[in-house]
Amino acid sequence: QMQLQESGPGLVKPSQTLSLTCSVSGGSVNNDNSFWSWVRQPAGKGLEWIGRIHTTGSTKYNPSLKRRVTISVHTSRNQFSLKLSSVTAADTAVYYCARDLRVRGYTYGYGYYYYYMDVWGKGTSVTVSS
Amino acid sequence: QSMLTQPPSASATPGQRVTISCSGGSSDIETNPVNWYQQLPGTAPKLLIYRNNQRPSGVPDRFSGSKSGTSASLAINGLQSEDEADYYCATWDDSLIGVFGGGTKLTVL
Numbered sequence: 001q002m003q004l005q006e007s008g009p010g011l012v013k014p015s016q017t018l019s020l021t022c023s024v025s026g027g028s029v030n031n032d033n034s035f036w037s038w039v040r041q042p043a044g045k046g047l048e049w050i051g052r053i054h055t056t057g058s059t060k061y062n063p064s065l066k067r068r069v070t071i072s073v074h075t076s077r078n079q080f081s082l083k084l085s086s087v088t089a090a091d092t093a094v095y096y097c098a099r100d101l102r103v104r105g106y107t108y109g110y111g112y113y114y115y116y117m118d119v120w121g122k123g124t125s126v127t128v129s130s
Numbered sequence: 131q132s133m134l135t136q137p138p139s140a141s142a143t144p145g146q147r148v149t150i151s152c153s154g155g156s157s158d159i160e161t162n163p164v165n166w167y168q169q170l171p172g173t174a175p176k177l178l179i180y181r182n183n184q185r186p187s188g189v190p191d192r193f194s195g196s197k198s199g200t201s202a203s204l205a206i207n208g209l210q211s212e213d214e215a216d217y218y219c220a221t222w223d224d225s226l227i228g229v230f231g232g233g234t235k236l237t238v239l
Contacts, residue, residue, distance in 0.1 A: 037228070039175075046133075047167075047175065047218055049228035060226050096174055100228075105163075105181065115222065116165045116180035123174050 002027035004097050004121035012091075012128050018084040022097030022121060029078050030055045035100035036073060036080040037117060040093040048093075052100050053080060087128045094123040134159065134219055134231035141237040146209050150234045152202040152219030158229055162221045164202040166195055169216040169233075178217070179204060206236075214238045 008020035022036065029036060037052035051061035053071045061069050070083040084091060098117040105114050135153040142148040152164065166179035177186050179195035182202065192207045206213055219231040 039230075046216075046233040047169075047220075047230045049220075049230055052228070060228070062227065103181075114163045114181050116177060117167070117175075117220075118177050118180075118186065120174040120176070 002099065002119045004099065004119055006095060006097050006121045006124035008124060008126070010125055010127060012087055012126060013130050014088055014128055015086055018082070018087050018091060018126055018128070020082045020095055020097075020124060020126070022080050022082075024078045024080070024099075027099075028075075029073055029080060030075045033102045035102060035115065036071070037098045037100045038071060038082045039096045039098060039117075040091075041096070041123075042090075042093040050082065050084075050095075089128050092126065092128045094125050096123045097121045132229070134221070134229055136217075136219060136231035136234045138232065139235045139237065141239055142209050143239045144209055144211060147205060147207045148209055148236065149206075150204045150217050150219075150236070152204070152231050154200050154202075154221065154229075156200060158221050158223045159197065159202055160200045161224060164195065164197050165220045166193075166204045167218045167220065169218065171215070175218065209238055211238050 003025045005023045012018045035052045035054050038050040040048050049062055051071050053059045053073050059071055068085045073080040099119040100115050101118050102113050102115050163181040167175040168178040169175045182197040183195045194205045196203050217234045222228045
């Protein structure tokens with residue numbers, strides 16, 4: 001059974017870079033149908049998709065965060081990571097890592113891919129404050 | 131990338147049926163399948179429905195999903211007290227950018 005575990009500092013100073021790591025157990029990050037995602041949730045608010053990466057290094061980022069976000073995959077350590085630069089108080093949130101599974105589907109003979117986040121970490125709280 | 135639209139809250143009594151709507155557009159919901167996540171208080175989100183109407187193993191058949199055009203819905207039949215949670219719809223757009231709904235807080239009266 002795959003499990004994900006976030007780790008990293010719980011407190012980051014404004015203007016600095018937030019760095020988190022997600023460790024994957026019970027499976028490999030080097031799986032062609034797995035994408036590795038980050039999602040965050042400010043206290044009392046909804047989920048926000050940050051971005052995801054494939055083992056090939058291909059990434060997709062939320063346009064509102066793209067300028068500040070870098071997601072990397074570290075196959076030798078079976079981990080992936082998130083870096084968010086120039087943080088402010090608005091970046092204070094619980095950060096989740098998740099596996100975004102890609103599946104091939106067919107409709108009327110037409111093939112397509114669909115995705116869903118089937119495995120989530122428990123989340124790690126990050127506060128931005130001086 | 132715009133957030134999908136969900137009602138902020140819903141409520142019903144035990145045993146009743148409740149539905150939660152999720153509205154999007156031609157570049158997200160209309161084009162791509164919708165997933166639903168359940169978030170119990172103080173816990174991480176959990177996959178509830180994928181590909182519009184598919185239930186992962188272990189999810190009771192009281193939960194069902196549907197999609198039509200630019201909207202999707204989650205239905206819960208025979209509501210139970212343990213269903214009290216936040217529910218989120220999600221999909222992606224034509225550029226494979228992920229998007230969540232704002233979430234619906236379900237209260238079991």
